[in-house]
Amino acid sequence: MTSTGVHKDVEDSGPSGYAAARLRLLQEEARSGPPRRSALADLTDDWLSGLFTAGAEALRGVSLIAVGGYGRGELSPRSDLDLVLLHDGSDSGAVAALADRIWYPVWDLGLALDHSVRTPAEARKTAAEDLKVQLGLLDARHIAGDLGLTAGLRTAVLADWRNQAPKRLPELQELCAERAERQGELQYLLEPDLKEARGGLRDATALRAVAASWLADAPREGLDDARRRLLDVRDALHLTTGRATDRLALQEQDQVAAELGLLDADTLLRQVYEAARVISYASDVTWREVGRVLRSRAVRPRLRAMLGGGKPVAERSPLAEGVVEQDGEVVLARAARPDRDPVLPLRAAAAAAQAGLPLSLHAVRRMAAGVRPLPTPWPAEAREQLVTLLGSGQPTIDVWEALEAEGLITRMLPDWERVRCRPQRNAVHIWTVDRHLIETAVRASEFTRRVHRPDLLLVAALLHDIGKGWPGDHSVAGEIIAKDVAARIGFDREDVAVLATLVRHHLLLVDTATRRDLEDPATVRSVAEAVGSQGTLELLHALTEADALATGPAAWSSWRGSLVADLVKRVAAVLAGDDLDEPEAAAPTAEQERLAIEAVATGSPVLSLRAQTEPPALTEGQPAGDPEPLGVELLIAVPDQPRVLPAVAGVLAVHRLTVRTAELRALDLPDGVEGSVLLLNWRVAAQYGSLPQAARLRADLVRALDGSLDVAGRLAERDAAYPRRRGVVAPAARVTVASAASRHATVIEVRAQDAPGLLFRIGRALEDAGVRMRSAHVSTLGANAVDAFYVTDGKGAPLGAGEAASVARKLEETLRG
Numbered sequence: 020m021t022s023t024g025v026h027k028d029v030e031d032s033g034p035s036g037y038a039a040a041r042l043r044l045l046q047e048e049a050r051s052g053p054p055r056r057s058a059l060a061d062l063t064d065d066w067l068s069g070l071f072t073a074g075a076e077a078l079r080g081v082s083l084i085a086v087g088g089y090g091r092g093e094l095s096p097r098s099d100l101d102l103v104l105l106h107d108g109s110d111s112g113a114v115a116a117l118a119d120r121i122w123y124p125v126w127d128l129g130l131a132l133d134h135s136v137r138t139p140a141e142a143r144k145t146a147a148e149d150l151k152v153q154l155g156l157l158d159a160r161h162i163a164g165d166l167g168l169t170a171g172l173r174t175a176v177l178a179d180w181r182n183q184a185p186k187r188l189p190e191l192q193e194l195c196a197e198r199a200e201r202q203g204e205l206q207y208l209l210e211p212d213l214k215e216a217r218g219g220l221r222d223a224t225a226l227r228a229v230a231a232s233w234l235a236d237a238p239r240e241g242l243d244d245a246r247r248r249l250l251d252v253r254d255a256l257h258l259t260t261g262r263a264t265d266r267l268a269l270q271e272q273d274q275v276a277a278e279l280g281l282l283d284a285d286t287l288l289r290q291v292y293e294a295a296r297v298i299s300y301a302s303d304v305t306w307r308e309v310g311r312v313l314r315s316r317a318v319r320p321r322l323r324a325m326l327g328g329g330k331p332v333a334e335r336s337p338l339a340e341g342v343v344e345q346d347g348e349v350v351l352a353r354a355a356r357p358d359r360d361p362v363l364p365l366r367a368a369a370a371a372a373q374a375g376l377p378l379s380l381h382a383v384r385r386m387a388a389g390v391r392p393l394p395t396p397w398p399a400e401a402r403e404q405l406v407t408l409l410g411s412g413q414p415t416i417d418v419w420e421a422l423e424a425e426g427l428i429t430r431m432l433p434d435w436e437r438v439r440c441r442p443q444r445n446a447v448h449i450w451t452v453d454r455h456l457i458e459t460a461v462r463a464s465e466f467t468r469r470v471h472r473p474d475l476l477l478v479a480a481l482l483h484d485i486g487k488g489w490p491g492d493h494s495v496a497g498e499i500i501a502k503d504v505a506a507r508i509g510f511d512r513e514d515v516a517v518l519a520t521l522v523r524h525h526l527l528l529v530d531t532a533t534r535r536d537l538e539d540p541a542t543v544r545s546v547a548e549a550v551g552s553q554g555t556l557e558l559l560h561a562l563t564e565a566d567a568l569a570t571g572p573a574a575w576s577s578w579r580g581s582l583v584a585d586l587v588k589r590v591a592a593v594l595a596g597d598d599l600d601e602p603e604a605a606a607p608t609a610e611q612e613r614l615a616i617e618a619v620a621t622g623s624p625v626l627s628l629r630a631q632t633e634p635p636a637l638t639e640g641q642p643a644g645d646p647e648p649l650g651v652e653l654l655i656a657v658p659d660q661p662r663v664l665p666a667v668a669g670v671l672a673v674h675r676l677t678v679r680t681a682e683l684r685a686l687d688l689p690d691g692v693e694g695s696v697l698l699l700n701w702r703v704a705a706q707y708g709s710l711p712q713a714a715r716l717r718a719d720l721v722r723a724l725d726g727s728l729d730v731a732g733r734l735a736e737r738d739a740a741y742p743r744r745r746g747v748v749a750p751a752a753r754v755t756v757a758s759a760a761s762r763h764a765t766v767i768e769v770r771a772q773d774a775p776g777l778l779f780r781i782g783r784a785l786e787d788a789g790v791r792m793r794s795a796h797v798s799t800l801g802a803n804a805v806d807a808f809y810v811t812d813g814k815g816a817p818l819g820a821g822e823a824a825s826v827a828r829k830l831e832e833t834l835r836g
Contacts, residue, residue: 037066038128045096045258052251059094060085064162067102067121071163074120080107081114082164083121084172087133090158095254097263099131101155105168108138131263139172143179150190153180154224157231177231184232185313192306195225205295207450209288209442213253214265218295220249222302235308237301238380245294252291255279267291285442292440292451300424303417304380311346338370340707348379357389364390364427365404368418372411373802378421387425396509400704402474403679405508406801409460409477410467412748419457434500437488449571452487458569459483459562466561467803468753468770474800475514476558478505479521480565486522498523517555521562524549528563532582537589546586547593556594560587607686611698614656615686619694624720626655628713651703651710655720659685659695664795665782666723667699669730672776673719673737674711676703681778681797706775731783734776749802752834754827757807758820764793764809765818767827771834773804784833785810788826790818 044050044058064085071083087101088094104121106114118136125132137145146153156176161169180187199217206218214220223246226237253265255278260271267275272284281287335343341355341363349371357363364386371378393401408415422428429436438452450458463480467473482504486497501522505515527549535542550556563583567575607615610627617625629652653671657663664683671678679702686698703710722728752771769781778797785792790810797806810826812818818826 037062051254053093053247056093056095056250056254059096060089060092063089063094063100067100067125068163070121070124071117074117075164078110078113078117080109080165080168081105081117082166082169083162084169085160085162086155086158088158090155090160092160093250095250096257097131097261098257099133099263100125101133102135102162103142103156103159104134104136105142105164105172106136106138107165107168139168139175142172143175146176146179147183150187150194153187154191154228157228180228181232181234184234185316188229188232188234188309188313191225191228192309195222195302195306204299206292206299206440207454209444210266210268211291211295212266213249213256213291216295218297218299218302220246220253220265222298223249226298226301226305229305229309234312235305237305241297242301245297248290248294249298251279252287285444288442289440292442296420296424296440300420303377307348307377311348315346337707338374339366340705342367342370344374344376345379347376348382349374349376350379350382351385357386358391361391361393362398362401362404364422364431365401365408368422369404369407369411369802372408372414372418375414378418380421383421383425383427387427387430390427393431395507397507399509399679402509403799403801406474406477406803408801409481410464410473410801410803412461412464415461415464416454416457423453432504434485434488434504438485441488443487447571447573450569452484455569456481456484459565462565462568463561465750466565468750470557470561471554471805472514472517472558472800473770473803473805475510475517475521476561476565477801478508478510479518479525479558479562482518483522483525483562483566494523494526517558520549520551520555521559524559525562525566528559528583528586529567529579532586533579537582537586543586543589543593547590550590550594553591553594556587556590560584607698611654611656611686611700612689614654615688615696615698616692618656618658618696619688619692622658624655624657624717624724626653626713626717626720628653628710628716653699653701653703653716655699655701656686657697657699657720657724659697660724662724662782662786663697663699664792665779665786666730667701667720668778668782669734669776670716670719670723670728671701671703672779673730673733674716675706675775676710677706677773677775677799678703678778678797679799681795683792683795685793730779734779737775752831754831754834756823756827761809761817763817764811765790765823767808767810767823767830769804769806769808769830769834771804773799773802777804777834778806780833781806781808781830784830785826788829789813790826791815 082105084103089101104118202216205211205216230236255275259274276287335345341352343352441452459480470476482501485500486493489496498519502519505518614625681701683699686696749772755768757766793809795808
């Protein structure tokens with residue numbers, strides 16, 4: 020039946036005609052979604068208008084208004100009718116009688132009704148006292164009666180809302196936060212409330228209210244479609260259950276999916292999660308903008324007074340190459356070129372997560388629109404920035420979701436698409452697959468001090484359930500995907516094998532510990548054979564705990580932890596036996612010998628700077644480019660003397676050079692050359708801009724060694740010049756003595772958050788402890804420094820156990836201070 024025919028029935032048959040027409044409309048298979056909701060609103064308008072006209076007779080100064088969802092013309096099959104009978108106060112008795120003539124027929128049909136009778140002044144007063152009433156009136160729509168009365172109220176309510184926005188919007192934000200705390204996040208719940216949960220229909224309405232304030236606006240792309248999808252699901256839920264419910268219960272999901280023509284309940288949930296994610300992200304961006312505008316308004320009068328009325332310029336603080344902080348957000352520098360810098364999204368994301376700041380919407384969209392694809396394999400910097408991002412703790416989540424919202428994650432990691440918004444029908448799991456993977460990385464970031472390869476731990480955490488997007492055993496499928504992803508990211512063959520093993524066996528320890536007899540040697544041997552090495556076992560132990568903690572409160576306990584720890588101890592004993600001695604130095608190159616001889620001849624440091632590159636990876640459809648930069652190799656030869664390591668590390672920090680890897684060792688000189696030389700082989704990168712000239716580095720190194728350059732003072736001055744950011748709360752530094760790791764020296768291992776001047780502080784602390792350094796082996800993996808220092812006493816012998824423990828303890832105190 021056409022809409023005109025439906026309305027004819029209403030006029031002919033009164034309430035019973037409305038009920039019949041309503042039923043026919045809801046049973047029409049050809050009409051669903053927005054057209055059906057709009058038609059149902061029109062049908063209801065006609066019926067209520069008839070009731071109003073019949074009861075109003077000669078009454079003037081009265082109108083009937085729809086508010087809330089009905090006011091927006093969005094009636095779901097079981098929606099409440101939200102109505103206001105507005106009057107000018109001239110005849111309260113007649114208005115009360117009219118209200119009865121309208122309300123009772125609605126109740127007689129069993130329809131839910133939210134109603135009120137008010138004058139415009141009463142409506143505005145109630146709105147000022149009750150935020151929910153004000154939100155409903157923002158969507159006020161005239162149905163019948165005095166149109167001028169309705170228009171006057173609408174104009175007044177909107178003016179009140181805009182005038183009071185600085186006060187009411189923080190109230191609304193708090194209301195949304197309280198509701199989210201009670202109802203949870205729609206994008207992760209197995210039985211979500213489509214209206215009340217965070218990312219649901221209430222939040223979409225709140226975004227409309229923010230836009231109506233003219234103070235800020237939500238990112239519009241995809242928002243209307245997300246809201247429409249949730250409304251469609253609610254319509255189907257009402258029709259299949261016959262109830263006015265917003266909770267999508269498990270037992271009803273298959274029916275709702277069928278009503279919507281979807282494959283199954285999982286497909287339904289994934290669509291709901293995707294819609295909720297769009298609304299949640301839009302809410303985050305919008306509330307951030309509201310806060311920025313309100314802060315700006317509060318500060319502006321004082322700034323104008325200070326600056327004599329001039330417009331203040333927003334301060335921009337550099338965070339990384341092409342990335343700056345402005346107004347509490349991470350934005351792109353003016354000189355940034357996404358079209359020429361494929362690593363920029365990861366660099367910006369890592370900088371934002373490390374600083375504990377959000378990525379601005381404009382920056383993410385600019386990168387999404389213009390950035391070049393990463394080559395295969397990724398350049399070293401891209402891999403390092405990914406590891407830094409994953410190791411940044413809780414801030415990683417919001418930054419990752421910002422990249423996800425604009426499609427950057429699936430562009431960099433195509434396999435992510437299969438796990439994105441994928442539900443997990445398991446009572447133990449509290450997250451979707453993709454969010455669980457990020458949560459596992461966040462948990463793993465707490466354990467980076469426990470392992471020698473934090474980069475492998477973090478990437479394994481990201482990939483361990485990647486196989487859940489494929490049929491069959493997700494561990495088996497995940498192993499294959501992990502190999503491909505790890506190779507694409509740029510790990511070497513050995514690291515790819517370790518990552519594949521971690522993904523394939525990420526459930527091995529907890530399953531074996533809780534289901535097998537650990538006293539049986541065969542059980543322990545089978546685990547040892549699967550794991551293969553002590554390094555992999557160490558990583559698997561940390562991954563197991565991170566995975567369980569990220570699953571939910573029921574997945575980990577002290578009992579499970581003790582069982583897994585016992586198993587790990589037994590497996591480690593089986594794998595033990597290798598003599599881990601000091602790494603054997605490679606024979607010096609001709610250039611290294613030349614620098615060493617020159618250092619002996621001049622009695623001063625000599626250095627060489629050389630860019631390291633790797634051949635460009637070919638991406639299908641793209642021409643070959645220039646070689647990818649790996650960083651800069653810095654070779655320094657110094658006559659053997661005290662404080663070489665802190666002097667060199669300090670000078671590099673002063674020049675804003677980030678140390679990626681470093682080695683220090685004594686170099687054997689050719690026959691006939693007298694003297695002793697220390698060789699330092701570094702790979703460094705500039706934090707911002709270009710590298711300093713070699714001559715300047717050498718001059719400052721000479722001054723640092725003779726004491727005329729106050730490195731500590733220069734670093735302290737620079738730190739004081741920049742505002743302190745809250746940033747990431749990283750795990751505390753950990754310093755250990757690797758017992759029996761070398762027969763010739765004591766090995767001091769340091770695992771800490773990388774920071775400017777870290778190696779300078781370590782080197783100075785070791786020198787102050789009075790130990791001699793045989794060699795040093797330094798690695799920066801993402802934001803984690805993993806360093807080993809081979810030290811001896813003054814006679815060249817390993818330190819005693821007590822002395823070694825004291826050195827380690829004092830160094831740890833220095834780094835934590």
